[in-house]
Amino acid sequence: MQERTPRRYVIVTDGYLLNRHAKTAHGMLRYTEDEIVAVIDGGYAGKDVADVLPALHRSAPIVASVKEALPFAPTSLLVGVATAGGILPPQFRAHVLDAIDAGLEIVSGLHQLLRDDPEFVTRAQKSGARFWDVRLPPTSIPLFSGAAYRVPQVVALAVGSDCAVGKKSVMIELQRAAVAAGDRAEFVATGQTGVMISGKGIVVDRVISDFVSGAAEQLVLGVSADARYALVEGQGSILHPAYGAVTLGLLYGSAPDVLVLCHECGRELVEDFDVKIPDLNALRRMHESLLAPIKPAACVAVALNTQRLNEAQAREAIAAAQRDTDLPADDVVRFGGARLWTAVRAAATQTAKARAHAQPLQA
């Protein structure tokens, strides 16, 4: 885990700014409390992020190179993409080298660890640049023990129909709504962007598979004692052929009391695969029936991502989801988290009461 130190970021997205793989950049632009002094993307140089991606509500100049970003006094270069397989895009290499030569800290959430790259290391030795490979987990993670079943907090986990449907954003919005409502809620980061935003957490998809439930458990055990709610960022999807294992490890390991079901309206197939996404009720049953023999938890809210819809369509989709599932539904990024948080809190409180009477599992 890393403590959050204030940074002034230049984010490199060269060629990816509007691509779904730039979700690290998008998440940081939307949620980080650090400064973002510039974005490097040649195709949009001269524009502002606010013009190109108005939904993110952040202004930052777009430039073509590290050199052009230096006058904005960045402390850190952030690799703004999460490519499949976590490989550094080749066109990013020159920017990373320029940033190293300028002595900037290099922050990356890729599987490919930049600190292991001989050329980067050699150049960094000259300039004093440092690396924060956010994805690297702590060296010693214990096996899942069952201790997560007995944490004092109410644990809510985001689960979803696919990768990149907004599970992280949902939990951050709910956490902010909770705090605004005077509730002590902590966001629990499980992915690289979440860890960059919150300054702590474990990127669970990087953990050795035998220990992925254990890592999720450690995260839940590490929530600060004065928090009453732990809002755990979800990963992948139980439906995803490549990432389902990570999803299940998090589902079992974080031992949630309640689930928030996330889905992007209009998405019909799982990312990169010809796997049909079933309807919300079927998806809900999949998760609930997996947890039923182990530690039962119910879906208590539906969080829709309506970015492909206009506002009237979005409100209609939310109403339809609510009708179909008989659960409270909303798009918390678009319309704010207050309403859904109230519903999650109410359900979570009910569940927590029920849990007090349940037989705890013994490790």
Next chain:
Amino acid sequence: MQERTPRRYVIVTDGYLLNRHAKTAHGMLRYTEDEIVAVIDGGYAGKDVADVLPALHRSAPIVASVKEALPFAPTSLLVGVATAGGILPPQFRAHVLDAIDAGLEIVSGLHQLLRDDPEFVTRAQKSGARFWDVRLPPTSIPLFSGAAYRVPQVVALAVGSDCAVGKKSVMIELQRAAVAAGDRAEFVATGQTGVMISGKGIVVDRVISDFVSGAAEQLVLGVSADARYALVEGQGSILHPAYGAVTLGLLYGSAPDVLVLCHECGRELVEDFDVKIPDLNALRRMHESLLAPIKPAACVAVALNTQRLNEAQAREAIAAAQRDTDLPADDVVRFGGARLWTAVRAAATQTAKARAHAQPLQA
């Protein structure tokens, strides 16, 4: 992957010989084609394995130390346990050091890599001893791509109600029965003992969780071209709070055509957890419904482990399982794999035909 070179093993189980964590020793004693020249276990020194564990059908002297084993001319010391968390039991340390000093190869399936232990390394530098840390995966495993959906082999995967119910043994017995019946079947090892026995494979629970499906896919893609059946060793259980993620990664990544459902009669709770094992039909549905949206596969046989039952009870349990599930059932370790293999092959052939008409998933 490692090629199998003939070895003469001394297996250390000191204090664990009859313990379930000695499953590495038990699996090797039952199935390896290498020599086992001695077993080190102080409590049984002077006896023979055949007396202490007659069910394994292997004779080997039990001694108290490496020194007493050396006259049998071992080439390798095998750490015969798979402890929770994969840590070397403290009392094994002296035996490992003695074996290193004697210049033996040290073979271990533990998570704790013996090649990373400074004392072991220093001593090995003097004696020339080498380490085979079987659990260490290849350095470069790609993400799951969907290529496994198009392998020419019929893929059968063992799934089970718990860890250590006999999934590996079932697939080895079926593979031997297949070969005896003239069928070209390959056993695909996914765990440390399986890899030691077959000389190739990947220990999937050691793979970074994002790549566990990808590792399973690589194993299936690596089956020799002239094999018609790939019989994949299962791992963990979808019901297991700590290991379910590995199980799901293997389930999705190996892309099975058929499943063989494994269960130990009399086992009611999942290892170390108060999780009730549901009945065979419920367990079957759990697996089939997870695979249904992705690449459907059916359970086509039930493999029971009846080691806690006498022969009459075992035959009754098998008949009951067959009646309850309407699937062929047997204990292939106790009664041989011929009958169940015939059933699996028939069902697999049916499935393979059906698959030829199915829409392949696109990566």
